[in-house]
Amino acid sequence: MSEPKQKTLFEEDSVPEKGSGFGDTNFISNKTERIHRWVPWIAGFSSDFVRGIVEEEMESTGKVLDPFSGVGTTLVEAAVMGHDAVGFEINPYAVLATRVKFGARTADPHDLEEEITRFQSFHQSKVKSSYKPDSAPPSGFNTRSEFYAPKVERKVLIFWDFVDTITDDVVRDLFRIAFASKMITFANYSYEPSLGTHNAADRPRIENYPVGEALEKKLKQMLEDIRWFQSETSAPGVNGEVVHDSFFNCGEHMEKGSADLAITSPPYLNNYHYIRNTRPQLYWMECVESPKEYGPIENRNYGKYWQTVRDAEKVIDLNFPNPPDDLAELISELRELNPEKGQYGGNGWANYAATYFNDTYQFGKGLMHALRPGAKAYVAVGNSILQGLNFETDRHLANVCEAAGMDVQDIYTPRDARTGNSIIQSEVRVTEAKKSHQLYESVVELQRPQEI
Secondary structure: OOOOOEEOOOOOOOOOOOOOOOOOOOHHHHHOOOOHHHOOOOOOOOHHHHHHHHHHHOOOOOEEEEOOOOOOHHHHHHHHOOOEEEEEOOOHHHHHHHHHHHHHHOOOHHHHHHHHHHHHHHHHHHHHOOOOOOOOOOOOOOOOOOOOOHHHHHHHHHHHHHHOOOOOHHHHHHHHHHHHHHOOOOOOEEEOOOEEEOOOOOOOOOOOOOHHHHHHHHHHHHHHHHHHHHHHOOOOOOOEEEEOOOHHHHHHOOOOOOEEEEEEOOOOOOOOOHHHHOHHHHHHOOOOOOHHHHHHHHHOOOOOOHHHHOOOOOOOOOOOOOOOHHHHHHHHHHHOOOHHHHHHOHHHHHHHHHHHHHHHHHHHHHHHHHEEEEEEEEEEEEOEEEOOEEEOHHHHHHHHHHHOOOEEEEEEEEEOOOOOOOOOOOOOOOOOOOOOOOOOEEEEEEEOOOOO
């Protein structure tokens, strides 16, 4: 491909002609945005970013696609703007969260308000009494140290006793998501950014916490957002679907050429383990019952994980037609680094990088199937540093998707500096990143050709 010029969207002296209306990709703003603020998530992009692209690309109503929908930023924003939306997601907790958020457009605020009032009375009376909860923590959820202190756990189980009394499925799921969003707040674990104990993060232990009050506050926030959502949604009858499957199987779920726009952010080449880091939510939401259920989910992940491919019996290399020469050379260079470190050395990380870009090719093929001719895809992705080598993931992704048939329009860089320590500060990195290697985040603009 001809090298697209990288652009920084917010430089005063150089605002690109295309994309100047796009919002910042930084996900942190979603913490205060209605509906989006319901579910904390480690990564993603902002609702402003989605809104800017939809406004620029969608001249009339249509279908917006997110191949890696996470907790539904793209789907919710598309619905607010009156468009149909479809997403793909392999994490069952994220699927539940997205379905609940998208379903807010049809939830009954009166029913939710009544149950919040009933919960307040129920929880307060049970906590103050000698009541022994009927609920129990999920049996398969084992942690190295105590997840909830005894006083906190009792209050948590009283909450679940109340949830068991809710007869309306929609309201019950709203309560479940409220708990999932707050459950780490009163646990003796936290995200740093991976899930770990308070002790390891030098945080104080939580012996007691006003669990009922925290959940009541969250539920009232959700009630407020539901009322707003229903008043703001351009077309309450829009169709929204999140498919609990890999986007690589999109041909089984979508008609060819049925999407008008794709906005997404695939997992970065940084080995952040979304499945393991949502273990508490997966167990307490009854999405899994034992660690055996992680494997099938991990094996469907984009790029798998370093832990799952580092010891492959055969060397994993790029295995799609016409792989970019510079990418192949970079992976070969990575493979030769630190052989004395075994699985922690370059060979294991090279297997991981090759698997990631093999999946990138399948992603490009999926876009070729799902998008109508001429439709665009905007892909937010950051670079990565493996064993001290800088992988310009945005540029490599563009090249690989071009090999899959997509046209590359441009690469924008809305964040020319970002923080991240899942690889750079990891104890398995072995080699220090060079000071000149700055983490950044880009948006790759792709287009399905008009004629194939």
